Amino acid sequence: MHRRAFLATAAAILLVPVAGQTVAVQAGEADQKPLFRFVQVNDLHVQAAEPALASQDQQTYKQANDKSRWVVEAISAASFPPPDFVVGVGDLIHGEGLERLEPDLRALREILKPLGCPLHPVVGKHEVVQQERSEQYLKPYRDAFGTDRSEYTFVHGGILFVALNNSGAPSAEAAQERNRWLRDVLSAGKDRPKIVLCHIPLIALRDEATLAKSFGFSSYRDGDPGTLKLIEEHRDTVIAVLSGHLHLTGMKRQGEIFHISIAGTASYPCDIAMYEVFPDRIEVAVRQLPATLAKSDPSIHGEARHGRDFTDSDHRTAEEYQRGRPDERRFTIPLSVGKRPK
Ligand SMILES: [Zn+2]
16 A cells, blocks of 8 residues: 555544444544434423313413424434434423323323334423422322433443433422432542433523513523532533423533523424534534424414513524524534543
């Protein structure tokens, strides 16, 4: 072989860590083929037909179950690059009352049946009617997904995923208990790159005063500052915090951490997100449901609910405020050395 050609080939070989082993791959391959993929779904708000609703307040979003079925089918169909797993970042059911949790979870599991890969669920506000850490309210969720699934970690492709229950701490004690658990798992995994999954965002993903109005609930970000503080203490290894809850899509980089909140499917813009993990970066692409489904229930941040639309300093139109800017819907998370899968 010509010496120059050989050197060029040698330079194009990369040593890539895959599932604990170091594997040599061609540079072009490392660029194009992800180590693994996963999909984020949240805020499906699936609701069982029975028991009959006691009041209109319990009514879920229009076509919530149809939209969830579309998502499961899209993920399982050949048209979508098959993910290794799905993370379900809360409000997968509508709930709204203790007696409705079990039937809604049953309807959800029925819809999820054709999903061709594992689902890692996260407790949302609606799974426990905002009663974070209540044994009574957690029981239907644990019966549906497993007793060890209300707060847990798992490792995939060298990244530690931390599924945190921040479904709306009703007391200072609940927040303390949550943060005790988080402190332990962050320090046990201190040398690993990490992605945190939690239903309620830890920072405001729009201008704070505007978001408080357009969301209409004080939980537009986690009310307990202790959780964010703990995560920021591990900023050298925490890649991102993935959340839902707001029913809008947004991304902000605060310090070294990407805070990503996806709208979910219940109301416009009706989004899910695909994450492709490469040795040196994560490519994130938000995908909107087909127009008829996406528009079947309007944004909770606009005209239909408030009689007016909202914009903020970074989002100059109502559409951009609700959907996020193009660079919040497709972007790259570069991985510094401590954040690379190993
Ligand atoms: Zn929701």
